[in-house]
Amino acid sequence: MTCIVYSHPDCAGHVTPPGHPERVERLAAVERGLAGLGVERRDCPLGDEADVLRCHPAGYLARVKGAVPKEGWAQLDGDTYLAPGSFDAAMRAVGGICAAVDAVVSGVAQTAFVAGRPPGHHAERETAMGFCLFGTVAIGAKRALEHHGLTRVAIVDFDVHHGNGTQDLLWDEGRCLFVSSHQMPLYPGTGRPEERGAHGQILNLPLRSGSGGRAMREVYEGVVFPALADWKPELLLISAGFDAHADDPLAGLEWQAEDYRWLTDRLCDFAGGRVVSTLEGGYDLDALAASVAAHVGAMQETGG
Template identity: 60%
Template sequence: MTTALITHPDCLLHVTPDGHPERVARLNALLPALEGRDLLRVSAPLAAEDDLLLAHPLAHVDAIRDAIPRAGWRQLDADTYLSPGSLQAALRAAGGAVRAVDMVLGGEADNAFVACRPPGHHAETAQPMGFCFFGNVAIAAKHALDRHGLARVAIVDFDVHHGNGTQDLVQGDPRVLFVSTHEMPLYPGTGDPQDHGPHGTVENIALRQGTGGTVYRDILARQILPRVRDFAPELLLISAGFDAHADDPLAGLRLVEADFAHITRELCALAAGICGGRVVSCLEGGYDLEALAASGAAHVDELIAAGGAG
């Protein structure tokens, strides 16, 4: 089998104002960097309303629908905008995550990377924020649990920003482990290491500005991998944000492409031992275009290598 790459041209329809970091150019930089690789290329389907309702109330879904402008933009908060094509793009992103879970759990692929936008890990239960509208990874986790009958799912989020939305959406479910590494202090201001959620299934690991690969690799080995191993998930989901890169304009961590490759390699090796290598990764942040392309390619190369090894 192989690695599935799930994306769709509709993800380019979410258009943000000039100068906005979460822009169409992100996918236009990333996808060409993945050309020539042995990938099973799949079109992301539109998420059904029932998919969104796995994580969000209907009122939230309706509010996003009703806010879509006929032209131009509608601003939802300081940095979150809707354009006429935003709902279509967001439905592809959530639908791509659901399809990835189906493919990996159904044996169609060893693992999968969902290269869609807008991202999702800041979208809370009933609040779009931080460039995000629906909790793509949280929806994928609930889909795996509620529809595929899994008992435990783990999410590892290595985006430079805390995945406040993902935590909000999954912390009430003891079947989900959520592990987040993030720079602190930084937007959105959540992710206190003392916050373990109501069931003790949240692991927030705060990193100081300037943290580089050597320190991160030690944290991975000493904290992240053992925590996931002890939870023994049947599926590993990754929120793959590449804005922890040293060149990213929105934060101050110092990771490079080789670090993202190492993180991915180690997570895949762990998954091989505990859940048959079943990994689904979804794109989150990453706003320097060259760093995003190079880091995303390094990430996917390790997914391919892990699939081939399986």
């Protein structure tokens, strides 16, 4: 079995204002990283609103849809914008993760990567923030639990920023282990170790600026891998942000592409290698390409 990569041209319709780091050009960088990996390609279907509604209230979905401008931009928070194509882009990201979950749970694929945007892990139940509209990875986890009837799912979020949205959406979800490693202090300011979720199923692992790939490996070896071994997930989802890379302009964890390869390779040891990953951050285009190549290349080897 192979690794299936989901993408869609609509994701380039989420155009952000000039100078915004979460920009359309990121998708071309992701494609450079995927070139030559031999992955199978599929289009993201348009997401089903019923999948979104497992995580967000109908009023919020309607509010985002209604705020989409006919031209130019509508601003939802300090750094989150809607362009005319943004709603469709976000719904392709949602459709992509749901299709990826379906493919991996049903055994059509061993692993899958969703190369969509906007990202999702900062979107809270009723709040768009941090470039994110809908909680894509949480929606994928709910799809696995509610639609497929899985009972043990895990999410690992290695984006350099805390996955506050995923934490908010899954705070009460006792069937999903949520692990986030992130630089602290840094946006959005949450993600302290004391934030454990309603069932103690959330693990927040702050890392110091400049701590590098070695500190990351120690934390994953010491805390994350044992927690995953205890949890015994049937499916592992990854919030794959690549902004912990040393060249990223938004943060300072100083990871290298090889750190993403090591981490992905080890994560694929869990859940019987059933891994679904979705793109979050990563704002230096060359670092993004190299990191995606390392990450998806490691998933492809698992599927090979």
